Amino acid sequence: MRKILSLLSMLMLFAAFAVAQTRQVTGKVTNDKGEPIPFATVAVKGTKTTAVADANGNFSIDAKTGDVLQISSAGIASKDVVVGASGAINVSVVSASGTMEEVVVTAQGIRRRPKELGYSVAKVNSQELTVGRSPQLAQSLSGKVSGLAVYNVNNSVDPSVKITLRGYRSMTGNNDAL
Numbered sequence: 001m002r003k004i005l006s007l008l009s010m011l012m013l014f015a016a017f018a019v020a021q022t023r024q025v026t027g028k029v030t031n032d033k034g035e036p037i038p039f040a041t042v043a044v045k046g047t048k049t050t051a052v053a054d055a056n057g058n059f060s061i062d063a064k065t066g067d068v069l070q071i072s073s074a075g076i077a078s079k080d081v082v083v084g085a086s087g088a089i090n091v092s093v094v095s096a097s098g099t100m101e102e103v104v105v106t107a108q109g110i111r112r113r114p115k116e117l118g119y120s121v122a123k124v125n126s127q128e129l130t131v132g133r134s135p136q137l138a139q140s141l142s143g144k145v146s147g148l149a150v151y152n153v154n155n156s157v158d159p160s161v162k163i164t165l166r167g168y169r170s171m172t173g174n175n176d177a178l
Contacts, residue, residue, distance in 0.1 A: 022062045027089035029057045029071055037093060040073035045080065 029040040036057030043050040044061065045068040051061040063069065063083045069091075072078040077096045081089055139161060142150040151162040 022064050023087060024060055025063045025069070025083055025087055025089060026058070026060045027091060029053050029059065029073075029091050029093060031076070032092060032094050034092075037073055037076060040071055040076070040093075043070045043072075044068070045070045 027042075029037040029042070031037055036053075036055075038053065038055045038057060040053040040057065040059070041050060042053060042059045042061050044063050047067075049062060051059050053059040061069070065083055065085060067083045069081045069083060069089070070078060071081065071091050071093060073093075075096055076093045079091060079093050081091055083089065139150060139152075141148060141163075145165075147165055149164045151164070153160045153162050
């Protein structure tokens with residue numbers, strides 16, 4: 001009798017471990033029209049487990065049954081989904097109403113709104129970048145931002161560039177960028 005009880009308790013323990021194991025959950029994030037949401041963030045709520053959807057909205061993440069997946073992306077409302085017994089989840093999200101705020105990143109990574117700044121800010125939009133039809137982004141920035149110097153390091157097919165913002169202007173010999 002004692003052997004049967006110990007065997008039964010061991011089987012129940014192994015069954016509990018089997019239920020609590022994580023497995024790979026796959027799925028697709030789409031909007032209300034059925035179009036995929038590229039590069040949406042999928043996170044298991046309460047943990048640091050995170051995955052990013054690909055360009056077609058497909059994702060794959062390790063989660064347990066009963067975990068809550070939190071799906072978020074720019075321009076959509078965040079949505080929570082509970083992981084069920086199946087290994088596939090298709091999530092339909094709705095667009096977020098409202099506009100996104102413009103944020104300027106200043107020195108040392110401090111973020112400010114443009115109204116809070118006491119100085120001028122150079123702003124480059126996509127139309128200004130595509131005017132010169134330069135094949136590289138760094139070369140297309142040349143001449144568009146004051147104090148920005150773009151130097152070609154080599155003249156190969158895919159030349160690398162060196163970008164310096166407000167540098168090489170010191171009288172004391174320290175020519176590091178600000």
